[in-house]
Amino acid sequence: MPTPRPNILFIQSDQHSPFVAGCYGDDVVNTPNLDALAARGVIFDNAYCASPICVPSRMSLLTGRMPHQNGVWTNSHILDSSIPTFAHSLGAVGYRPVQIGRMHFNGPDQLHGFAERRVGDHGPNYIGGIPADHGTLEGTAGPSRISLEKSGFGQSAYEVHDESVTEAAVEFLESHAAALASGETDEPFCAAIGLMLPHQPFVAREADYNAFLGKVPPPDHPEPITDNTHPYLRWWRTHAGIEEVSEAEVMRARTAYWALVSSLDRMLGQIFDVLERNDLLDDTLIIYTTDHGEQVGEHGLWWKQTFYEEASRVPMIVSWPSTLPQGRRCDRVVSQIDLNATLLELVDAPALPGSSGRSMTGIINDQGAAGWDDTVFVEYCTEPGDPAHSDGDRAFQNRMVRQGSWKLNYYHGFPPQLFDLENDPNEMTDLAADPNHAAKRDELLTLVLEDWDPDTIREQIEGLTAEGAVLKQWAESVQPDDAYRWNLDPEDDHVDGG
Numbered sequence: 001m002p003t004p005r006p007n008i009l010f011i012q013s014d015q016h017s018p019f020v021a022g023c024y025g026d027d028v029v030n031t032p033n034l035d036a037l038a039a040r041g042v043i044f045d046n047a048y049c050a051s052p053i054c055v056p057s058r059m060s061l062l063t064g065r066m067p068h069q070n071g072v073w074t075n076s077h078i079l080d081s082s083i084p085t086f087a088h089s090l091g092a093v094g095y096r097p098v099q100i101g102r103m104h105f106n107g108p109d110q111l112h113g114f115a116e117r118r119v120g121d122h123g124p125n126y127i128g129g130i131p132a133d134h135g136t137l138e139g140t141a142g143p144s145r146i147s148l149e150k151s152g153f154g155q156s157a158y159e160v161h162d163e164s165v166t167e168a169a170v171e172f173l174e175s176h177a178a179a180l181a182s183g184e185t186d187e188p189f190c191a192a193i194g195l196m197l198p199h200q201p202f203v204a205r206e207a208d209y210n211a212f213l214g215k216v217p218p219p220d221h222p223e224p225i226t227d228n229t230h231p232y233l234r235w236w237r238t239h240a241g242i243e244e245v246s247e248a249e250v251m252r253a254r255t256a257y258w259a260l261v262s263s264l265d266r267m268l269g270q271i272f273d274v275l276e277r278n279d280l281l282d283d284t285l286i287i288y289t290t291d292h293g294e295q296v297g298e299h300g301l302w303w304k305q306t307f308y309e310e311a312s313r314v315p316m317i318v319s320w321p322s323t324l325p326q327g328r329r330c331d332r333v334v335s336q337i338d339l340n341a342t343l344l345e346l347v348d349a350p351a352l353p354g355s356s357g358r359s360m361t362g363i364i365n366d367q368g369a370a371g372w373d374d375t376v377f378v379e380y381c382t383e384p385g386d387p388a389h390s391d392g393d394r395a396f397q398n399r400m401v402r403q404g405s406w407k408l409n410y411y412h413g414f415p416p417q418l419f420d421l422e423n424d425p426n427e428m429t430d431l432a433a434d435p436n437h438a439a440k441r442d443e444l445l446t447l448v449l450e451d452w453d454p455d456t457i458r459e460q461i462e463g464l465t466a467e468g469a470v471l472k473q474w475a476e477s478v479q480p481d482d483a484y485r486w487n488l489d490p491e492d493d494h495v496d497g498g
Contacts, residue, residue: 004188004283005093005094005095005188005347005348006188006283006284006285006320006322006323006346006347007188007189007190007280007283007284007285008090008095008188008189008190008191008284008285008287008343008347009189009191009193009271009275009284009285009286009287010191010192010193010287010343011192011193011195011268011271011286011287011288011289012058012061012102012192012193012194012195012288012289012290012291013195013196013197013198013264013288013289013290013291014054014102014158014194014195014196014197014198014199014290014291015198015199015200015290015291015292015293015294015303015304016197016198016261016264016290016293016294016314016315017257017293017294017295017296017310018047018293018309018310018313018314018315019293019309019310020198020257020258020261020294020296021034021035021261021315022034022035023035023037023038023039023043023317024043024045024315028212028215028216028217028258029212029258029261029262030211030262030265031261031262031265032265032269033265033266033268033269033272034265034268034288034315034317036272037268037272037286037288037317037319038317038319038327039326039327040281040319040321040326040327041286041317041318041319041320041321041324041325041326041327041328042317042318042319042324042325042328042329042330042364043315043316043317043328043329043330044316044317044318044329044330044332044334045329045330045331046313046331046332046333046334046374046402047289047313047314047315047316047334047335047336047339048312048313048314048333048334048335048336048376048378048402049061049290049291049292049293049312049313049314049335049336049378050066050067050335050336050337050377050378050379051067051073051292051378051379051380052292052293052304052305052306052307052311052312052378052380053074053075053292053304053305053380054075054104054291054292055072055074055075055076055077055104055106056070056072056073056074056075056077056379057291057292057336058103058104058291059072059077059079060072060336060337061289061291061336061337061339061340062079062085062086062087062112062113062340063079063083063084063085063086063340063352063354063355064086064337064340064341064352064354064355064356064357065083065337065352065354065355065356066337066356066377066379067379067381068379068452068457069354069356070083071460071464073379073381073382073383073457073461073464074381074382074383074386074389074461075104075106076106076127076383076386076468076472077106077464077468078106078107078127078471079105079106079107079109079112081109081112083354084113084352084353084354085112085113085352086113086340086343086344086349086352087099087111087112087113087114087192088112088113088352089113089344089349089350089351089352090113090190090344090347090349091113091115092349092350093347093348093349093350094187095188095190095347095349096115096116096187096189096190097113097114097115097190097191097192098114098115098116098117098118098172098189098190098191098192099111099114099116099117099118099191099192099194100117100118100119100165100168100169100172100191100192100193100194101118101119101120101121101161101162101164101165101168101169101193101194101195101196101486102121102161102165102194102195102196103117103121103192103194104121104123104194104291105121105125106125106126106127107125107126107127107471108125108126110125110483110484114192117484118168118172119161119164119165119168119486120482120484120485120486121194121484121485121486122157122158122161122196122485122486122488123485124475124482124485125480125482125483125484125485126471126475126480126482127468127471127472127475128471128472128473128474128475128476129475129476129479129480129482130479132488133488133490134157134201134488134490134493135490135491135492135493135494136150136490136493136494136495137150137156137157137201137203137493137494137495140200140201140202140203140493141158141199141200141201142388143240143302143303143305143388143389144240144241144388145240145241145242145245147200147201147202147253147302147303148202148242148245148249148250148252148253148302149249150201150203150495151201151202151203151249151252151253151256151495151498152202152203152209152252152255152256152495152496152497152498153203153204153205153206153208153209153210153256153495153496153497153498154203154204154205154206154494154495154496154497155203155205155492155493155494156197156201156203156204156260156492156493157488157489157490157492157493158196158197158199158201159196159197159204159205159260159263160489160492161196161486161488162195162196162197162263162264162267163267164486165193165194165195165267166195166267166270166271169191169193169271170270170271170274172189172191173189173191173271173274173275173278173280174274174278176189177274177278177280180278181278188283193271195264195267197260197261197263197264197267198257198260198261198263198264198294200253200257200303201493201495202252202253202254202256202257202260203256203493203494203495204255204256204259204260204263205259205263206496206497208259208260208262208263209255209256209259209498211259211262212255212258212259212262213255215258216251216254216255216258218247218250218251218254218297219250219254219296219297219298220298220426221298221299221426221428222250222297222298222299222300223298223299223300223428224244224300225237225243225244225300228430230411230414230415230417230430231414231415232396232398232411232414233299233301233306235391236301236305236306237300237301239391240302240303242300242301242302245297245300245302248498250297252498253296253297253302254296254297255498256498257294257296268288272286281321282321282322283320283322284320285318285319285320285323285343285346285347286317286318286319286320287316287317287318287319287339287343288315288316288317288319289314289315289316289317289336289339290314290315291314292304292311292312292314293309293310293311293312293313293314294310294311295308295310295311296310298310299427305380305389306380307378307380307398307400307407307409307417308427309421309425309427312378312400314336316334316336316339318339318342318360318364320346323346324364324365325364325365325366328364328366330360330363330364332360332363332372332374333374333375333376333402333403333404334360334363334376335357335376335377337355337356337357338357338358338359338360339357339360340352340355340357341355341357341358341359341360342357342359342360342361342364344359345359345361346361358372358373374402374403374404375401375402375403375404375447376401376402377399377400377401377448377452378399378400378401378402379398379399379400379452380396380398380399380400381395381396381397381398381457381461382395382396382461383395383461383462383464383465384461384462384465385465395458395461395462396411396412396413397412397454397457397458398410398411398412399448399449399452399454400448401444401447401448402421403444403447405420405421405422405423406418406419406420406421406440406444407419407421407427408432408441408444408445408447408448410445410448410449412454412458415432415433416432416441416445417430417432418430418431418432418434418437418440418441418444419431420437
């Protein structure tokens, strides 16, 4: 008789630094629910997203393919509907995957294998659709200095969104539990929950903000611009207006960020409480992760868009108490595309044919770990004409490789960076120009470019940009209905002080 499949609860937040959670060593933030989840499962200390920006990262996690394999490099790119996702695979073995909240799909396919969606995203379903109106916080959701200037206490509409998502998730789980109790169903549930927090605006409710006021430390390594600042990162900081950030801005934004993480954790607690009250925790496979990290002032940087650990590393927790180890830490180097393969193997769903992901079940169970290759890649590419991320018509093709304790950041047209994370975990000493490490640098340069040609990628992105211009103009003119959209009220966005 086959083993019954577990319930599946896949939770993805937005922009959660792996360093701001109690289970990852932060003793200021308040994350009892994530900490309890980690105690019931396996926590990964060296997990990476596929790209330090929303859409390419999310699409890669869904498909198990890297951005260059999906053809999705930027937040305006559209995932091809013919590419199967883990939702398709789970549906193929009898689950009915439901998406609740944030996912950031672009284009007419807003399901990509999910049977239904609830709540939806706050932004338009189509590039060129009517954008979200953040009212007095307009501009603070993007990579711009204004997000630091307008930081403090008040309210972020994203927090209101997440409260709606949490309410819908609780209702979904309560309904399933009632159906189980009545005998109406004996099937496991499958829900993916997408939350916006702790993504900027760096604005938290006053009580939460005040709970952390004076307690959040300044950045460990603020790193002002000097003659040694990498030229690409110098450009990025100048472009984003963060050459210098005042101490008041730094501390307001960081205080709000810690408060937003704590608010996120409270909402997770409401969701986990439903499972616990209905005796569903043991037989539910819970995955918690985020789409990318947040710099929160480390290295003088904010938001994501970089290969530093704060932006490209992600929290990742896998819990299934009846089946998987509990209270275990895994220090192997892994990618979120590996998480895709792992989820499908754990529930005996078909592997995705085009996936580059590797199942982590062996290292989760501390079996076969010796054969694990501690190598992962992260990509970050921009498109011409993107005012937030590119230099006019000049776009960027960047890729990172981590192999063991070594990490190389490749910036096309710029010098690379090389870090030894074992001896320099804060990435303060770039060894790329050190002749003593030339062999390692060249070895990793060869590896990072082995199956990834920046000139070809630039041409492909330019083609997508030309096609996207027509699609954008169409959406602006036709204004197609957003089938899955949460109504963001601009009055829910405001900063009142700090």
